[in-house]
Amino acid sequence: MIQRLHFWYTGGLPIGSALIVWTMVSWQRWPDLLVDFGQQAYVPWALSQGQILYRDVAYFHGPLSSYIHTLVFLIFGPGILQLALFNLALVSLVSFLIFRLCHYFSNRLNATLICLSFITVFVFAHHMGFGSFNFIAPYTYDLTHGILLGIFTLFLFYRYLKSPRLQTLCALGVLLGLVFLTKVEVFLAVSLSLGGGLFIFWSQRRLHSKTILLNAAVFAGCSLLPILAFALYFSFFMPVTRAFSHILGQYLNAADPVIRTMPYYQFTLGWMHLEDNLKRMGLHALIFLCLGGLVSYLNYIFFRNRTNNRLTGLLLGLLTLVALWALTDTIPWLEITRAFPIILFITGFYLAIRIGRGQRLIQITRRRIIFLTLIVFSLTLTFKAFYNLRLSDLGFALAMPATLVMLFFALHSLPRIAERISGNAVIIRSVSISAVLYFIAVIGMNSFFAYQNKTYPVGEGVDRIFDFQPLVQYPDGRIFSRGLIVNETLELLKKEMGEKTDLLTLPDAMIFNYLLRKSFPTRDTLFSPLTMRTQDENGVSTRLQAAPPSHILMVHADYQWFGQRHFGTDYARSVMEWIQRDYVLVRQIGATPFEGREFGVQIFKRSLPGKS
Template sequence: MIFVVAPIESSKAIMNLNSKKILYSLSIIVAFFAMFIFSYDKWADPIVDFGREVYIPWAINQGKILYIDIFYFNGPLSPHVNALIFNLFGTGINRIFYFNFVVAGIIALLVNIVARQIASNFAAFISTMLFVFLFAFCQYILIGNYNFIAPYSHEATHGMVLSLAMIVSVLFYIKNNNRLMPFVSGFLLGLTFLTKSELFLAAASAILMAFIGLWRISGIKRGIYFITTVLILSLVPIFIVYLTYLQIMPGEKAIESVIGSWKYAEMPALWNLPFYKASMGVNDLAKSASIIAFVGAFYLIFIGIIIAASHFNYNKFNRLSIITVMITLVPSILFAIIFYLWPSYILVNFARPFPLLVAGSLLVMIRRTWVAGSFRTVAAMIFCTFSFVLLFKIMFHTRIYHYGFYLAMPAMVTVACLLFSWVPDRLKRVAKNPDFRRPYLTGMISLFVVIIACFISISSVRYSMKQNKVGYGDDVFFTSKKGVLVNDAVTWFTEHTSQDSSLLVLPEGVMINYLSRRLNPTAIINFMPPEIFMFGEENILASIKDNPPDYAVLVHSDTSEYGYKFFGIDYGVAIMERIRQHYVDTYQLGATPFRSNRFGMSIMRHNKKTD
């Protein structure tokens, strides 16, 4: 009888597990498409950043050479990937949207795979749903672009998918000893180098931790084979790109092109801008630390209530009582009330304690690996390292909006694994309570459902404000009222200028170049303070003098967050003088730029007599 029942029970358990996996997968797919439809065509910003993301690939296809004809501050991979998308499927913003939809889907899959290796299947499900609901399609502030469909920088999303794919290949090697995987890991690490420096640094740190983990659980020989192979293979894509650039530019310039953003990593004038100090939270460290402590205390209170209620349930009633359920729901109710009263405070400070939670998890996993390492602890140590290093750029101002949409995403996954797998597993062993997880997970699920609902409500409000269509055909997207003037400017250039007319937009707004299909003859496409510091005002001015555009458009932009309010008045004065001397006002849209807080544009025509 025993031999008959045991296989049957085992078979039922397997069927139950498979049913849960199918349910989780279907739920994630439904949520993914629902969020895509919910936010459809409302991801991009018509003025800030995203115009660069579509203009440069289009310009490359028109014969422009990155780093020579276009000044650029990131790695070369993403612009050429997007140029390839345009080549294969036709030029259109929607082509980029759809490709990024696929990239976001792959990231969701990779997040799920990694989370299943380091935590429970349920924690992996929660982690993936958090990515879908809070990061992939979100917009929490007035400016778009901080999502995975229309990112402010494709290096962020491309680098993320490459890094996560690298981590998955590393974990497969550790688990299955597939000797091909280190070659894959190395090549992916090299590709990540060609995106953004912070992503490469995080990925490289994960590789180092993988070496340490292999050393502890499999011996130094296997660890040396792994890291040697990874380092050698990582040079392959970098060397290929270098050789390619060497055919069209001098060796020194080719090296600068390959290293991308690393060239500007140690530029004091750039990182001393108020914008970056505030972004990192180092403009007022005491205030940042106090907020982290304050919000962290609420985390402890909320988690403590759920743990205490779960423990109380077991000791007093030995069953899931109504009282216990009510107590575990208290944090959810409190969070909803706080969000209702102070939504901006929640948005800005919700993720502040993430570095502490991730660092704590990392230290625990390092200790466990060092004492008695297992695959799961090594895998968790690797991912925690990746998550923690990625937070360096926003360490004292961690957030899920703005740059946090990609920098804080792995940390959010780590926190989900911590709260939905590592903490309950540990407490279950300590309390020796077989039913501890039920009330605990009831409280945690309700809390995270409320959190997701609150943040979706913010995105919903932002997207409801985007009712104005920008562009035509495959370039259509919806945005705020600024998009109306962008459309008017594009229409003006289409009706009053020839297709081969050149156009310069200052200080930002290269989307107008892209939508009107008018090339910028200069090497600079953005005149914001960081670009002025990176490329040098003299170099920029020389580029304008050598390649004067037929038209210039002044677009109102308040850049006070950088410490300089208006272009041409507080910075870029010499560039503005050049424009004023050699261009005449031709057409006005909205308010006159740089005179008030009202948005507007001035279209100016080149007066060749002044040259």
């Protein structure tokens, strides 16, 4: 009982408070109004109306997240708020697992600080001028669900190391199969880390080769169960070969050389400006090395002078806060992760050697195996942004495990090394805790101010989204009017369409379909350069012309980062020609879409007699 109370006050209370405070600060401000999130709301709504994923609704990731959210909609009713609260519950559970895992290696204080970093820096992140990069309403739930499942899988693996039971091994296999149904990069990270960890553990136990093969067969068989279950479900609505083709589609598309050469992916990976990115990685690694060496040296000097006490640690901790405050505008906080892949690789390589050559004590081996597994998981997730790893953009998810591991290095590993050298690590602990607290505060304030600027409501009730205030001028002279235009468009379409059920929105405006509860006329829902590449543009055009909707809404979008900037001119010309031939412009609100940089929409109505 006393131990539970101690956990509540030293871990549960601050972590729970952080979740509550950030939920209040960001309430209904999580998603971006137009970029990406519309698909995450529309797809489960469409499935809850009886449509079938892949057959009736095109989708390019695994089916797991979409059907989980469909179940949420069927139980609680459709609503963006329902999605947010469900994922908030998932995040709360994973925060507890992260605390338990960190506490296994370290103490409650360090575990609490790492959880607070997870919540503030990543879960409720708002590092850029739009949403979509947080764990509550991300650009795709497949990524966040995959990572959360990965953390749960590694936590269960830690339990398996303590007590290797067959049912736990089977559960690990099922979890890996579920991760397979989310996103490619997450499955790669979980499969490499978990597979390697299991192999090392079985080898350390000196199991017979037949026993290892039997365990591996059981694990692999269980991992196939979720995949086969979804394939069986889809086989009732489409041929089995097509069902497997859709489930495996994202893995096949990942090997498409044209997709990999798109500017966005070149920038994300870091191939664009590679020389500059390598220099920054090296510079950041050198800075971390120098800072770690300096703090370790100060710890040793104060120990020799017998002044390595709590008062000295407190003073140096305060000095660290003052120094970081003075350098706040100089430090590139969102790029602080650039050197993490290098450090993780070196640490993982060293740890693998220690496991191979070190002692055979069971407790030491378990700790090293689970820690190596976490490093491999974190490092592999960074592959998609290896040379350009930042907290912004995809870094909200891909850099998250790596950042938490690096914080663990600073809060636990470095002080432990110092203790072995000098017998005391008060200075290092104080400086590390101060630095981590300031890091959390800086990133948290950045997100806080971003959320506070989103005060303009779009939608109603559980579907309300707060966007940035309209009629604000950008530094480059553009006028921000997105929320105002979206509200006016929604009201106009409600009056214009009446009871008509089909609405085609182009190229990425599914949020209109969801808020109006209007289905797409065909399975095609997204018309970006990437999706048109994977779907075959001629096939999309043919399907649309075979099932023409009464109304079409074109919403401005700029795909410069995907190599083809504007819909209808740089790509999808056949679709635009069909619209111009068979539809008449009813209303334009804002600027003309796909011309310049100002936001605007156009509403078209079918002009052929008897077809409207």
